[in-house]
Amino acid sequence: MTFPGSRSPRLRVVAIGDADSFVKWAAHLIDRVDDVSRHLLLVRTPLAVSDAQKDAAIAGTRFAGDPRSVTRVAFTEVTGWLARDMPDVVVLAGRAPFVRLMSREIDRLARRPVVVSGLPGMSIPALRGALHYRRHCDLMVVHSRREVAAYARLGRAIGATVPVALATLPFAHRSADRAGGTDLVFAAQALVPSAREDRRRIAEILRLAAVADPLRRVVVKLRSRPGEVEAHQERDGYTQLLENAPENLVFSFAPMSEALETAEGLVTVSSTAAIEAMAAGVPVIVLDTFGVHADLLNGVFAESGLLGGADDVVARRFRHPEPRWASTNYFHDPRDSRWWEQAQRLVALRRRGMLPARTVPRARGGALHEAWHRRNVLGDEDRTLTGRLAGVLVTPVISALTALKRRRGRADAPDASAVDLTLAPSPLAESSRRLAGSRVRS
Template identity: 35%
Template sequence: MSLVPTWSRAAGGSPAVLAIADSAPRAHLSAKMLGDLPDSGGAMGLAVLRSADTPSPARIRAALEGTRHAGRRIPLLTVGQVRRLIRRRRPDAVLLNCSGPHVEALSWSSRSFLRRYRPVVASSLPVPALPASEGEWMHRSRVDLVVAHSHREVDEYTTLGEKLGLRGRVGLASLFPERGERSGPGARKRIVFAARPGQPAGALGCEALLSTLSELATDRPDLEVVLHVGEEGHPELMGVRQSMVESGRVSQVSPVVESGPLHEQFERARGLAALGSLPVLAAVAAQVPALVLTDFGVGWDQGNTVFEGSGLFGDLKDLRACRFHKPNDSWGEQNHFHSTSDDDWVAHLYELCARATGGLL
């Protein structure tokens, strides 16, 4: 495979942007952000960083479905190969959609190549990124443009950056298209719990969750109760489940265990429950009523602080009673569901590129 991403400089001198991701979800985000650029069919490139957690080519391909990079072969590059690629191609901007340590390593080298060449360095925050974290900011201390995905994140990270004395700007980029009415025929009788690795933590938490799902499936045979373990699986949860099956505390066949892309569950879903984070945001974007469980805590580790004030918080009793909700409109406008016309990250990026060309960065 070529080490050079699909690349061409767009007509009219539009800035050339190289995006580097280190996971399948971040590759999807990078492709979406490249698609937001004017003349996006031209001045862009996308590569995935090779590391201990490099996603498989199949997962990368699946993540890029529905974007302009669908079907393209995306190169896997080491840190050294990324640095050499930037030296050789000299993009106007480098978009680092990676974990904090990878952003820190690559942003340092991207700003230290050559005296006469200095690309603009941008980086997206993790999703969700609240409460604002000094650690996330410090990993991006040498980044020119930090990209947030909600008005609330922009406000909190701007305030924190000023407090820390950091010079980077904070821009806004949408995660989801603007929501319309939910479409698709057919009965919606599926109750989905979206499990993610490490959540809930510990055997007791897993047992409480699995017992609730099993009881719901027994009490409501008219519903299809699904335990969705994602594309990565959930070894701890499945290990606890197997022990409970062997001891006769839960059924082998209910709840149904499924994997694969979460969005495939939405068409038939009556409601989705999770501890927080992206599954709930994805459900809200798809107009699926949701429930954010608070039995296992509220905080950064659970990824559910962002849902404070949304009207989505509840507990296992609510799950068993199928009490799902849609979020408050005012919460949505401040947290990931703003109008796409509010996005300003591209304007910030192009202004910074112009300043870099003039030697003003």
């Protein structure tokens, strides 16, 4: 294991992540901050990026040109690494349970940094679980004025008073002049839509688009190669659904920024890639074949002018966003992005002893419940006996309680498209399935 060299007088910022989308977000977020010393710490979990995914995530940042600024560590090494490095700011970049687990490790440090967390893309509606698990951070970063308002309202509703800061979506770089491409790029998503028949319908739409114009490519942009993992577990992948595709329908594992260089337009159900494309001047179709509702994560695109159906995709009738929608959703004035100014103020307060630590309380279920939380994040990387026992004993109980809470949440939650927030619990069923699978393999 390597540690950074002599300490710079500039503020020291360390991002801690594991999964692909979060690593990309954190790397680009802190890369856009000038005059700081930066490092990226990758923790080994079942979701940890491969070397290829890591390279794609940091492409276009200063991390790509400095291999020493990226370090892989085991979970048991995190606290010691931070104690030696003594960062001023730590950016926690992972799914909600990962953020809570790393927050517990930060609680063990004698010299406590300012703890920042956030969400790697669009986050409308604001989700209770996303905020609840980050309530012990000093600052939470989101990416639109609409999201700031939604998470502030949600915080008041559930009593989670986390300061919410605005940042421009860090990998959405605006392009002034762009030469037009010819590719139809489809941004695939692991969980949306979830039904196999819906994913087969998308595969057929893409096949028809390729057949309609054999001289232009249809590029299915995937985030993981076979054997790699993502932040969410994909079922019914497009490589299987499109096994007998036309020759001009191809798969790409390149960074999205590279795929957009040759794009005529981008198609997605609800991927944040739509924002990245619009920032690059690439028009978009947000596929509304399956409707517009919270389960598809596409309610944010209502009134955007981007919605279109299968016929629009086949005919390549791409759109640009409505200006009023754009200014509220992710294309605000860059001068309004002040998350780093807020972080600097928090650093100054902490140095003067005026910023109390937001420590994570013990789990209500005691040591065994905390062991389950750790095992939930680390899977087989957790070598402890308590973690293995918790995986066997607690997982079935958590799965049952989660299913019950989700049913109650659906009944109690308001219309997310109307109020931009939902009080439904954070869905942990996927985490429980991952943990169960990890237990079987161990």
